[in-house]
Amino acid sequence: MRILIIGGDGYLGWPTAMHFAQRGHEVAVLDNMIKRRWESELGVAPLWPIATLTERAQALRETTDREVEVFVGDVADKSVVRGVLSRFLPEAIVHYGEQPSAPFSMIDAEHAILSQANNVLGTLQLAFAMHDIVPDAHLIKLGTMGEYGTPNIDIEEGYLEIEHNGRRDRLPFPKSPGSFYHLSKVHDSHNLMFAAKLWNLRITDLNQGVVYGTTTDETAMDPRLATSFHYDEYFGTVINRFVAQAVAGMPLTVYGAGGQKRGYLNIRDTLQCVEIAAMNPASAGEFRVFNQFTEQFTIDELANLVVEAAAKQGIRAEKKSIPNPRMELENHHYNARNSGLIALGLQPHRLTVDVLAGMIAWAAQHPERISRDVIIPTVQWRKQPEGVREA
Amino acid sequence: MRILIIGGDGYLGWPTAMHFAQRGHEVAVLDNMIKRRWESELGVAPLWPIATLTERAQALRETTDREVEVFVGDVADKSVVRGVLSRFLPEAIVHYGEQPSAPFSMIDAEHAILSQANNVLGTLQLAFAMHDIVPDAHLIKLGTMGEYGTPNIDIEEGYLEIEHNGRRDRLPFPKSPGSFYHLSKVHDSHNLMFAAKLWNLRITDLNQGVVYGTTTDETAMDPRLATSFHYDEYFGTVINRFVAQAVAGMPLTVYGAGGQKRGYLNIRDTLQCVEIAAMNPASAGEFRVFNQFTEQFTIDELANLVVEAAAKQGIRAEKKSIPNPRMELENHHYNARNSGLIALGLQPHRLTVDVLAGMIAWAAQHPERISRDVIIPTVQWRKQPEGVREA
Numbered sequence: 001m002r003i004l005i006i007g008g009d010g011y012l013g014w015p016t017a018m019h020f021a022q023r024g025h026e027v028a029v030l031d032n033m034i035k036r037r038w039e040s041e042l043g044v045a046p047l048w049p050i051a052t053l054t055e056r057a058q059a060l061r062e063t064t065d066r067e068v069e070v071f072v073g074d075v076a077d078k079s080v081v082r083g084v085l086s087r088f089l090p091e092a093i094v095h096y097g098e099q100p101s102a103p104f105s106m107i108d109a110e111h112a113i114l115s116q117a118n119n120v121l122g123t124l125q126l127a128f129a130m131h132d133i134v135p136d137a138h139l140i141k142l143g144t145m146g147e148y149g150t151p152n153i154d155i156e157e158g159y160l161e162i163e164h165n166g167r168r169d170r171l172p173f174p175k176s177p178g179s180f181y182h183l184s185k186v187h188d189s190h191n192l193m194f195a196a197k198l199w200n201l202r203i204t205d206l207n208q209g210v211v212y213g214t215t216t217d218e219t220a221m222d223p224r225l226a227t228s229f230h231y232d233e234y235f236g237t238v239i240n241r242f243v244a245q246a247v248a249g250m251p252l253t254v255y256g257a258g259g260q261k262r263g264y265l266n267i268r269d270t271l272q273c274v275e276i277a278a279m280n281p282a283s284a285g286e287f288r289v290f291n292q293f294t295e296q297f298t299i300d301e302l303a304n305l306v307v308e309a310a311a312k313q314g315i316r317a318e319k320k321s322i323p324n325p326r327m328e329l330e331n332h333h334y335n336a337r338n339s340g341l342i343a344l345g346l347q348p349h350r351l352t353v354d355v356l357a358g359m360i361a362w363a364a365q366h367p368e369r370i371s372r373d374v375i376i377p378t379v380q381w382r383k384q385p386e387g388v389r390e391a
Numbered sequence: 392m393r394i395l396i397i398g399g400d401g402y403l404g405w406p407t408a409m410h411f412a413q414r415g416h417e418v419a420v421l422d423n424m425i426k427r428r429w430e431s432e433l434g435v436a437p438l439w440p441i442a443t444l445t446e447r448a449q450a451l452r453e454t455t456d457r458e459v460e461v462f463v464g465d466v467a468d469k470s471v472v473r474g475v476l477s478r479f480l481p482e483a484i485v486h487y488g489e490q491p492s493a494p495f496s497m498i499d500a501e502h503a504i505l506s507q508a509n510n511v512l513g514t515l516q517l518a519f520a521m522h523d524i525v526p527d528a529h530l531i532k533l534g535t536m537g538e539y540g541t542p543n544i545d546i547e548e549g550y551l552e553i554e555h556n557g558r559r560d561r562l563p564f565p566k567s568p569g570s571f572y573h574l575s576k577v578h579d580s581h582n583l584m585f586a587a588k589l590w591n592l593r594i595t596d597l598n599q600g601v602v603y604g605t606t607t608d609e610t611a612m613d614p615r616l617a618t619s620f621h622y623d624e625y626f627g628t629v630i631n632r633f634v635a636q637a638v639a640g641m642p643l644t645v646y647g648a649g650g651q652k653r654g655y656l657n658i659r660d661t662l663q664c665v666e667i668a669a670m671n672p673a674s675a676g677e678f679r680v681f682n683q684f685t686e687q688f689t690i691d692e693l694a695n696l697v698v699e700a701a702a703k704q705g706i707r708a709e710k711k712s713i714p715n716p717r718m719e720l721e722n723h724h725y726n727a728r729n730s731g732l733i734a735l736g737l738q739p740h741r742l743t744v745d746v747l748a749g750m751i752a753w754a755a756q757h758p759e760r761i762s763r764d765v766i767i768p769t770v771q772w773r774k775q776p777e778g779v780r781e782a
Contacts, residue, residue, distance in 0.1 A: 078500065109469065109519035113512050120511070120578070121504050124571075128500035132776040152560035153553060160565070162544060162553060167724065169543035174551070174562035175581065180515075183585060187511070187578040190566065194574060198718055198773060327589055333558065382589060385523040 002026045003278065004088055006075050006126070007096030008068075009033060009053045011228050011235075012142075012211065012270050016094055018218035018225065019271040020278075021066040028069040028088045029053065030080075031097065034118075035235075038104065044235065044374045046228035047244065047363060059224035076122035078129070085133040092278045093130070094140045097122060098184070101234045102146070103325075103379040105181035112180035119184035120191065127195040138202040138281035140274060141192060143185045145209045145263045145293060145336065149176030150329050155336035158189075158205065158289020178328055179381070189289075196287035203286070204277045208270065209263030209293025212239035212351070214362045216268055227267075229363070232374040239264065239302055241375060243356070246310040246317040247363045248370040255377075256324030258300030261334035263293025266349040276344045290340040294348035309356030313364065325377040393417045394669065395479055397466050397517070398487030399459075400424060400444045402619050402626075403533075403602065403661050407485055409609035409616065410662040411669075412457040419460035419479045420444065421471075422488065425509075426626075429495065435626065435765045437619035438635065438754060450615035467513035469520070476524040483669045484521070485531045488513060489575070492625045493537070494716075494770040496572035503571035510575035511582065518586040529593040529672035531665060532583060534576045536600045536654045536684060536727065540567030541720050546727035549580075549596065549680020569719055570772070580680075587678035594677070595668045599661065600654030600684025603630035603742070605753045607659055618658075620754070623765040630655065630693055632766060634747065637701040637708040638754045639761040646768075647715030649691030652725035654684025657740040667735045681731040685739035700747030704755065716768040 003020050007013040008029025021027045031053060039045055051059065057068045069088065073080035075097045098119040099105065105115035123141070130137055148155045151174070160173045172193065175186045189205055196203045219227050230236040231244030242252045265273075273292045282288040297305075303319035310317035324330065342348075349355070363370070394411050398404040399420025412418045422444060430436055442450065448459045460479070464471035466488045489510040490496065496506035514532070521528055539546045542565070551564045563584065566577045580596055587594040610618050621627040622635030633643045656664075664683045673679040688696075694710035701708035715721065733739075740746070754761070 109516060112519070113515050116515065116582075117508065117512055121508055124504050124507065125500060128503070135776055151562055153555040153558045153562075156555075160553070160555065162551070162565070164544040164547075164551065167544045171542055171544075171565035172567065174553070174565050176563065177581070177585065180582070180585075183578075183581055186581055187574075190568070190574055190577055191507075191571070194568065194571075385526055 001092055001278065002088060002090050003092045003094065004084065004090035005029045005094045005096065007031055007098065010035060010096055011230065012267065013096040014056060015216045015219055015227050015267065016271055016274055017068050018060060019216065019275065021060065021068050022064060022218055028071060030071040030073060030075060030084050032072065032074040042234055044232035046230055047369055048226050048229060050226065050228050051224045055224060059222055063222045063225065076118065076125050078125055081125055081129045082133060085129050089134060090137050092138045092140060092281070094274055095123065095126065096142050099181065102179035102181040103377065104234050105179050106379050106381055115181050116184045116187065120187045123188045124191055127192060127201070130201060131199040135199065135201065138204065138278065140204045140206065140277045141188065143189055143205045143207040144182060145207050145291060146182040147175045147177050147186045147189060147207060148173065148336070149178055150332045150334055151176060152333050155291070157291050157337050157340050178326065193287040196285055200285040202282040202284055203288065204282045205287065205289045206273060206277060206292040207289060209265050210237045211265055211267050211270055212237060213267035214359050216271060231370065233377045233379065238299065242303060242306040243359045243363050244370050245375060246306055246315055246360055247367050248372050250372060250375065251318050251320035252303045252306055253376060254299050254303050254319050254321045255326060256321065257330035258303065258321060259298050259331035260328055261296055261298045261332070263291065263296050263336055263338065264351060265292065265294045266351065268349050269294055269346065272346055273341050276341055276346060280344050291336055291338045292341060293338055295351055296334060296336065305351065305353060306356055309353045309360055312353065312357045313360045315360065325380050327381040392483055392669065393479060393481045394483045394485065395475065395481035396420045396485045396487065398422055398489065401426060401487055402621065403658065404487040405447060406607045406610055406618050406658060407662055407665055408459050409451060410607065410666065412451065412459050413455060413609055419462060421462040421464060421466060421475050423463065423465040433625055435623035437621055438760055439617050439620060441617065441619050442615045446615060450613055454613045454616065467509065467516050469516055472516055472520045473524060476520050480525060481528050483529045483531060483672070485665055486514065486517065487533050490572065493570035493572040494768065495625050496570050497770050497772055506572050507575045507578065511578045514579045515582055518583060518592070521592060522590045526590065526592065529595065529669065531595045531597065531668045532579065534580055534596045534598040535573060536598050536682060537573040538566045538568050538577045538580060538598060539564065540569055541723045541725055542567060543724050546682070548682050548728050548731050569717065584678040587676055591676040593673040593675055594679065595673045596678065596680045597664060597668060597683040598680060600656050601628045602656055602658050602661055603628060604658035605750050607662060622761065624768045624770065629690060633694060633697040634750045634754050635761050636766060637697055637706055637751055638758050639763055641763060641766065642709050642711035643694045643697055644767060645690050645694050645710050645712045646717060647712065648721035649694065649712060650689050650722035651719055652687055652689045652723070654682065654687050654727055654729065655742060656683065656685045657742070659740050660685055660737065663737055664732050667732055667737060671735050682727055682729045683732060684729055686742055687725060687727065696742065696744060697747055700744045700751055703744065703748040704751045706751065716771045718772040
């Protein structure tokens with residue numbers, strides 16, 4: 001199958017590209033490297049230096065004899081996206097090419113608007129290009145479980161059967177996202193639900209939970225094939241952040257009460273889910289939604305697990321509650337369905353203490369690389385108006 | 392009260408500005424005249440030539456001794472919106488400043504992306520500026536009934552009480568909009584719901600039905616104070632379009648089966664609703680939603696009413712079904728609540744045959760001004776891919 005990975009230079013994009021290439025698919029990646037630039041601007045970096053995308057593709061060729069074709073450009077640029085689709089004619093498109101951080105989107109007006117413009121308009125440009133050039137291709141779009149927020153009812157997969165005043169309909173599940181980033185994904189979902197119906201496109205929306213993990217089968221083959229491990233306040237997801245804090249001898253910073261419950265999955269399962277989606281395409285005209293996570297934890301439960309795993313590695317870690325920089329409920333109902341991908345064969349990797357201990361051992365190879373200054377949150381969801389901000 | 396009207400040069404914006412000025416409020420308008428440029432690009436024009444915004448403000452001063460302050464600029468431009476808010480310090484902001492046409496948004500990728508960028512990013516820029524400069528002001532934002540689509544359940548005002556698996560919550564009403572324009576309003580609603588909660592802003596979202604009408608108390612005072620009457624496929628709403636077709640001796644073109652049911656209101660009631668909202672502001676932190684329409688009709692019912700009204704004016708009109716350019720159900724359940732504004736005192740102007748006859752008489756003063764070429768729809772929701780479009 002010819003598979004195009006948009007955002008193929010990222011934490012998930014590059015491992016996904018290698019995963020498909022190793023299974024004999026014809027793979028191309030498209031990336032404009034904007035995330036590397038954002039990292040520079042914010043003064044953060046992955047725990048390990050990451051080779052350029054071109055170097056990675058070369059290393060993959062040397063290591064495995066597999067080819068990944070590299071396109072450099074912006075999916076929001078009409079001529080770029082149309083050029084790539086016309087030349088590569090993908091049968092499946094995995095779209096990771098969005099600004100992926102909630103705190104980034106909450107820095108200020110510029111970053112909020114940049115996040116929504118980049119994500120929503122880029123995805124629109126892609127949908128129009130698919131309609132014109134590869135209308136039968138299958139779009140696999142990464143959404144987020146954060147689109148749903150934390151409603152007081154169980155979360156279903158994309159849709160909800162509603163009875164009201166004696167009548168019934170199956171409607172989009174109501175969304176209550178908690179940042180301008182999460183909002184951009186909600187906008188994408190609405191746009192793509194319409195586009196699928198309008199143009200008979202095949203679209204799968206993967207509402208992904210929080211991903212953790214350092215390694216996949218392919219990243220482990222050669223140091224040059226490693227994927228970026230972020231532990232900073234912008235791009236570091238919570239488990240990866242706790243692991244880095246344990247290694248750096250810092251307390252594990254729990255935001256607020258720690259009762260925030262979310263869905264989580266191992267990076268290996270991201271690859272498995274995306275592959276399952278690709279091998280079982282949505283029907284023409286279908287906007288299919290899967291909730292992509294394997295387990296649910298509260299922040300406090302995660303901190304406890306990391307403390308236990310650190311002890312196994314001879315590290316004494318402790319958790320510490322800090323004021324919550326976000327606007328979110330800290331104790332709430334959370335029960336989300338994730339049966340769609342399981343039914344198609346997903347075999348979850350569970351988050352065990354041993355898995356966490358392995359991550360800690362991995363990060364502890366070079367503890368001096370961890371910058372302690374970039375972990376503690378500085379972006380506050382609720383901030384003083386600019387006009388009255390203290391100097 | 393100091394009231395800022397964004398999009399104050401438009402069909403509704405200008406009458407709204409005059410309405411508040413006549414009632415003794417301090418009024419400013421902000422507009423970048425982009426809609427006049429879009430009209431030129433598309434080759435359409437209002438039925439009557441419209442004075443410039445500056446001329447209109449001058450004419451209002453001469454006619455009534457009322458002042459409307461004119462700001463020219465783009466709400467999506469950070470320095471513009473912050474400059475205007477800092478200088479005028481509005482207590483209420485009525486935001487009409489968006490691309491208002493579904494067919495415009497469905498022309499092609501450029502127009503879809505332009506519509507979403509203009510509407511969603513402009514409104515975001517405004518929300519951030521309010522937070523920083525006038526956090527206690529009341530934002531009255533124009534949404535559309537089209538955000539809901541035509542679900543098979545009754546439509547409530549913004550929220551829905553949902554019971555699911557034995558638990559309950561009040562959640563945003565699920566949205567199923569039918570164009571990239573309508574989608575932009577859904578995105579606005581989600582962004583503003585979050586912003587209200589995040590920053591304790593006061594926001595009223597008016598999900599407006601289809602507006603008809605030629606005249607308000609203030610537009611009737613002087614020809615230079617007239618508002619734009621559009622009857623073209625882009626900016627002409629259906630009743631105004633039928634009136635123009637009757638006057639031009641064309642059949643009233645009903646899209647498809649004509650069973651499409653929607654909410655409608657007279658332009659005079661738009662002014663009344665916006666005034667009611669302004670005089671009864673939302674609470675701090677509240678995202679309040681009203682459905683702003685007074686009556687529900689099917690397209691076929693409207694065509695019959697216009698035929699009857701035309702006969703009263705000695706014009707023999709007939710309706711004619713044409714293939715539906717849109718993607719929409721043509722026979723469906725439709726029952727939307729609109730009790731919020733009624734409870735606050737809205738006194739509806741009903742769509743009677745006499746009201747329609749008055750509109751026909753108004754348009755018939757210069758039938759030669761009606762361009763027959765711009766009424767029949769050319770924008771198709773479902774079009775051939777560009778790659779295979781015939782030359």
